[in-house]
Amino acid sequence: MTILQPPKPKLWIWFLTLAGFYLVWSWLVFHDGQWNEVVTHWPMAAAMAIGSYAAGSTPMGGGTVGFPILVLLFGESAELGRDFSFAVQSIGMSSAAIFILSRRQPLAGAMLKGALLGITIGLPLGIFLVAPWVPGLHIKIVFAVVWGSFGLLHLWRIGEIASHEGMTDFDEHWDHKAGFFVGLLAGAAVVSVSGVGVDMVLYTVLVLLCRADLKIAIPTSVVIMAYGSVLGIFTKLAFTGVQPGVYGNWLAAAPVVALGAPLGVFVVDLIGRKPTLIVVAVLCVGQLVWTLVQESQSLGVLGLTGSIIAVVVFLLGFEKLRAWGAVLGGDDVLAQTTQSSLTGTNLAAIQEDSSSK
Incomplete structure (x- = not known):
């Protein structure tokens, strides 16, 4: 798998784009007399101070914090939370992505290129054909279930995820194809509905299937969500x-x-990714519990049961990806311990396919 790691940082690119943004923002605020809007919405600015840090240091975009704060804490609509996620990430995640690229941090090149192409097609299709048919309550539940499952995964497997070094080396064509389907499906089914998600899905594939180092997987996830956010807000x-x-x-x-x-x-890079991931994982699980409790009357017994089943299905899917990654990566011990989670899967065929590559 191609790892893009040019030798010399060029941080002046990031400083230049940052200066350009603040000039535009200042013009919008002071020339157009929007300072009262800034003052009125200062609680969101305070909340996003934490959310933006999580966006740059984890595979969960700033909307992961902005969405539940707007919807669960401030009582705004799920549609507003989704659109705000697109808008705020188009600045925060883009700034982080430019910073990453300027620092020449390693990225999963082939898979990222495929995901960029996939989300370019999938996200607009989802905005036009999927999102309009998803009620506000279901937007909340989709967000809560996906991110709650993601949090549980990290609380259970953080030691293993944080221990990966490098990546399992697959064929670049395979990587590109996998990235394309991740971008296409996540863009159409998750990002168009909640405003976030392709970063988490691509990251999950990288760390569980490709067993990628967090120093590769997280920057790659930031870059794809930055692009998805810009594409999403401009499309809308x-x-x-x-x-x-x-x-x-x-x-x-x-x-x-x-x-x-x-x-x-x-x-x-100074304090390590594991502590931050644990904290954010706890927040993800917390918002799942909060959402299910808050919406328990609207969901009813059937809705609550379905939400819990959905979490279990996601976790089983994560475990299956992890087991495939162990087989393809040649970890026989891990493969044997997770074989039971691959019911109906021909592990020998997968191993043979991996050896042929």
């Missing part, structure tokens, strides 16, 4: 419009996340 602005209230919250939070996300990229 051009064709569907965004929810009222997005602009005011964006004005308040944007100058914070433009620095906070790159700060997360930098600081996590």
Whole structure:
């Protein structure tokens, strides 16, 4: 698998784009008399100080914090939370991505290129054909279940995930194809509905199937979500419009996340990724519990049961990816311990296919 790691950092590119952003933001706020909007929405700016750090240091975008704060804490609609996720990440995640690229951090090149192509097709299709048919309650549940499952995965497997070094070397064509389907499906089914998610899905494939080092998997996930956020917000602005209230919250939070996300990229190299991932995983599980309790009457027994079953299905899927990754990576001990999770899968065929490559 190609690892893009050019030799010399060029941080002046990031500083230049950051200066350009603050000039535009200042013009929008002071020339157009929007300072009152910034002051009115200061709680979101404060919340996104934490969210942007998580966006740069973990595979979970700033919308992972912004969505539940707007929807669960502030009582806003799920549609507003989704559109705000697109808007705020288009600044924070983009700033972090430019910072990553300027520092010449290693990326999973072939899989990232495939995912970029996939989400370019999948996200607009999802915005036009999927998202309009998903009710606000279901948006909340999709977000809660996906990120709750992701949090549980890390609380259970963080030691193993954090121990990976390098990546399992597959054929680049296979990597590109896998990335394409991740971008296409996640863009259409998850990102279009919740405003976040392709970063988490690509990261999961990288760490469980490809057994990638966190220093490769997390920057790759940041770059794909940055692109997805920019694509999402421009698609909505051009064709569907965004929810009222997005602009005011964006004005308040944007100058914070433009620095906070790159700060997360930098600081996590000093303190390590494992502690931050554990904290964010706890938050992901917490918002799942909070959502299910808050929406228990609307969901009813059937809805609550279905949500819990969905979490279990996600966790079983994660375990299956992990077992495949062990087989393809040649870890016989791990493969034997996880064989029971691959019911109906021909492990010998997979191993033979891996050897042939």
